[in-house]
Amino acid sequence: AARPVAGGARPPALDALLLNRDAKAVRSSKRVLCWLRQDLRTHDNAVLLAAAAAAREAEGVSVLPVFCFNPSTYAAKLPLTGEAKTGARRAQFMLESVSDLRERLRALGSDLLVAVGEPEVVLAELAGDAPAAVLTHGEACTEERDAERAVAKALLARCGNSALVRVEGGFTMYDERDLPFDLRAMNDVFTPVRGKVEKNCEVRQAYAEPASGELPLGGFAGAPGLGSELPSLEAIGVDPEAAAVARAAPHRLAALDFKGGESAALQRVKYYLWDTDKASTYFDTRNGMLGGDYSTKFEPWLSAGCLSPRHVYAELMKYEDNRVANKSTYWIRFELLWRDFFRWYAQKHGARIFMLSGPARRHAKWRADRALFERWVEGRTGVPLIDANMREMAATGFMSNRGRQNVASYLALSLGVDWRLGAEYFESALLGYDPASNWGNWAAAAGVTGGRVNKFNPTKQSRDYDKDGDYVRAWLPELKDVPAPFCHEPWRLTPQQQQEFGCVIGVDYPKPAGEVPVWSGESGGGRGGGRARARCAAAAMPAVGAKDPLEGVTDMHGFEVVRSDFVAEYGSAAVLLRHSKTGAELMSVSNDDENKTFGVVLRTPPKDSTGLPHILEHSVLCGSRKYPVKEPFVELIKSSLNTFLNAFTYPDRTCYPVASANLADFYNLVDVYMDAVFFPRLTPSVFQQGRTC
Ligand SMILES: Cc1cc2nc3c(=O)[nH]c(=O)nc-3n(C[C@H](O)[C@H](O)[C@H](O)COP(=O)(O)OP(=O)(O)OC[C@H]3O[C@@H](n4cnc5c(N)ncnc54)[C@H](O)[C@@H]3O)c2cc1C
Structure with a gap:
């Protein structure tokens, strides 16, 4: 199997991985349980690394990685539809992932205890009556947070000195702790969040996996259930008929034969980037629907935590250095940021997303x-x-x-x-x-x-x-x-x-x-x-052909997103940007109108009633630096396909808009018009002439 290439500093100390308070709780226990949930991997796994650090720091620390097939996740029905909460295919994928993780941990001299039962029961039982620390990656959504609370409560009840320690990070590409805003005040719209994150944050390095022998089982070596057969789908609560379907060969049209586990995940990354260079064409293929390679298909592995997004990021960076850096390679990171965004969004809004x-x-x-x-x-x-x-x-x-x-x-x-x-x-x-x-x-x-x-x-x-x-x-x-x-x-x-x-x-x-x-x-x-x-x-709502006006934009040319909105009355997506250096504002609007429109609006509040702004409006249209003819617009209009070309002076502003349904014509118009507005051939005689018009 492919081994991770993550290159983070290794081995990190306990204090670098945990808050002071949590590091203290771990140090006061000789028994550390790693409760693995949506982080079924050995690479870039801070839970395993924190346990390894605890074992390095003190003599006689025992470490046991644990996974629970929780009946309320695997044997339960959903409240509105009555569907299985975890469909048989995903249950099979999780079984495969757990099996692969166990193999990988065994290769490191550790193991994985796989239990069927409520985590609060299983973990409290394993923790026993002496102080124990249960490490787990903190989750974002309500149900998963409730499960954490139940475990914390059960540990406390079992032994007053046992504790649940939530390890931060691990699910997202950007670390929440590095965000330049408070999650509670995060914008609910993706584009401004993306702008801020990309400008202010760096993706932290992915951690390498623990070294062999760094996770000593110690006193857990004889734990009941360790080393036994993995449970069957039926044993974890999957309906037998559905289980049989899930075990069958994949459908002939299946996008991919998804196999659960970190090994398959790393293999897929290797395939998509290095073996086939598919990453370099992702932007153009990502809207496909048929076949395995139009998109990365990383999703199931990312969701089960078999794959760390920081590992994907690190590989993409390496790929950009060694092969090609283009819009496609950027766009994979862009999509991963969408994933981060939804995670933060869920944290911000809690139960309301449901x-x-x-x-x-x-x-x-x-x-x-x-x-x-x-x-x-x-x-x-x-x-x-x-x-x-x-x-x-x-x-x-x-x-x-x-x-x-x-x-x-x-x-x-x-x-x-x-x-x-x-x-x-x-x-x-x-x-x-x-x-x-x-x-x-x-x-x-x-x-x-x-x-x-x-x-x-x-x-x-x-x-x-x-x-x-x-x-x-x-x-x-x-x-x-x-x-x-x-x-x-x-x-x-x-x-x-x-x-x-x-x-x-x-x-x-x-x-x-x-x-x-x-x-x-x-x-x-x-x-x-x-x-x-x-x-x-x-x-039920207006039909919309409006794309994100910033879709495909990778260079913002010094502009920052101020606001991004959908304007229902016009069926348009709108983004307001501001140029950091000059303060110039740019509004970009997208809808399904065939016209392409561009306009410059200047503030021209008058000082008196001489009509100066209006005279200037006319004067700028009398030839420019690049087009020094007397009436460039009269010439232009003769051959242009424009659908709108005008200028107006309002009491406080002057506007110069152009529109055309033809792209080449549109750019011509913009070029001539902008040269007129910003570089007019404004001589005293032109001005005098305008004044007398
Ligand atoms: C109604 C609906 C439900 C969805 N449910 C899920 C879900 O349960 N789990 C899930 O991971 N994604 C979900 N998505 C997002 C997206 O459709 C899938 O992540 C993507 O199609 C998976 O295929 P891929 O791995 O080939 O993606 P790629 O196109 O290759 O993208 C790379 C990765 O970026 C992330 N990503 C891409 N688009 C999104 C997005 N819109 N939101 C969040 N992350 C994104 C995923 O992690 C994905 O694996 C949902 C989208 C919609 C519209």
Whole structure:
């Protein structure tokens, strides 16, 4: 198996890993239990390293790593849907991860005790009656925090001197302790948070794994259960029928044959970066839906903690130094920062991310339509992009990010179904379920986070991201002979075509569950290849084609994000930036209008009533440094495709806007106009002439 390459200072001292108070608690115990949960790895694992440091510092310290298959996680049902809280596939992935971790710990001269039971019972029993310290990475979400409290309480009850020690960090790429803001006051919108973090923080070095012999089992060597067989899926609470499916060979269309464990995780990183250079094209492929390599597929390993994001970061840095540094390699880090963001967001908002009105306390009418929800789950909504993705999820436990955005938007915004049902279904079915990322993304999709709301038009999305229909046809055999574009909107087939393509709507493939998501735009039509406006008939919220205006921007040219918002009235995403040196403000707005618009606005408050600002407005349009002709705009307009070109003087400001649907024309206009505004050929005679006009 690949070994980690993390290069952090080794071995770190206890004081470098823990707060004073916690280091003291560990030092006062000769028995240290490492309670591993979503950190199933030996590399970059501060819990293991803190235990190793304690054993180095004092004679006779015994260390036992422990993992518990908690029945309230593995044998329980979710409250709204009744789905298994941990679906069989993820349970299998976790079993594999635990098995791999045990092998790796054994290779270091340690072991892993694998128990089936409540952690508070298992750990208190193992801690016994002499002082013991239980080390664990602190978790972010309510349920996991409750489990920590239960363990702390049980330890205290068992032996007054035993303690639970929460080790910080370990889950995110950026360490929360380095953030330049208080989490409680964190902006709820990603872009400004990203701006601040990227500007002010550095990713800490990943730790190397403990050296062989650094985790002495000592007195724990004979602990009951140590060395016994791993439990079966059934023994940890998985339904036997589902367990059999989870153990079977992966579906032939599965994006990847995901194997749990750190060894497979490190192998995947190696494959994606070093063996295939896929990391260097990630930006262009990341919206794909078919196959293993359009995205990293790190998710299940990151969520189980088999892979440290800091290790990924370190590898990306090395890759950039040795192979290529481009937008794609940056974008993987960008996505990992999204993951960090949702973790911090969950910490900030606590239980609210699980509530119907969300952190934004947005109260809307949601449908509790069970039948509609079931159709969505089973991939029978009659909307191919949604159905294909849902069937992929059910058959494999994975779905692309593009798919997730669409199915979530469709359930919550198009069908108006209680979004928590969808989030629960994902919680059950996803291999890479992570509470903060899942519930945070769902709340965002449902429009209850306070961030931008994207209502996707699945027909447009299907045509944009699955142009030839390969993805929908692969997952929907009913449509296998239906050509594009009909496979994206089969309700448009005439009765004859339905016969011809062997797909009768309402018989072979369902009629759409909601109103049909019409997409009337044709790529390449209109001026400058612009696109017609999307019409989304099922309207719970306005249809939006607005991208993040900063998407793809890697160099901010000295600007900082001040605010980022979605303006529902205009269906536009807007970002306000400020230039750090000059204070110049820049507002960038994105929507699905085919026009590209640019304007400069200058403050021109008048000192008197001579009309000077208006005279100046006219004067600047009489030739410039680069275009020293008398009337550049008269010349320009003759051949320009502009859709707007004007200048106005208000009582306190002067504006110079231009617009065109043609990109080349747009840049020409901007060039001529900006030269006029900033470098006018403003001679006394031009001014006099303007004054007398
Ligand atoms: C409704 C919904 C539910 C989701 N549920 C989860 C979940 O339970 N667990 C989870 O890890 N991600 C979740 N995501 C985020 C994202 O879809 C997955 O992380 C990504 O698709 C996994 O594939 P990948 O590893 O190939 O990602 P890549 O595209 O290769 O991205 C690399 C990594 O960046 C992180 N990442 C990327 N996008 C996001 C995002 N939007 N939010 C948080 N992290 C991100 C992930 O850790 C991912 O592995 C969800 C997104 C949506 C819209």
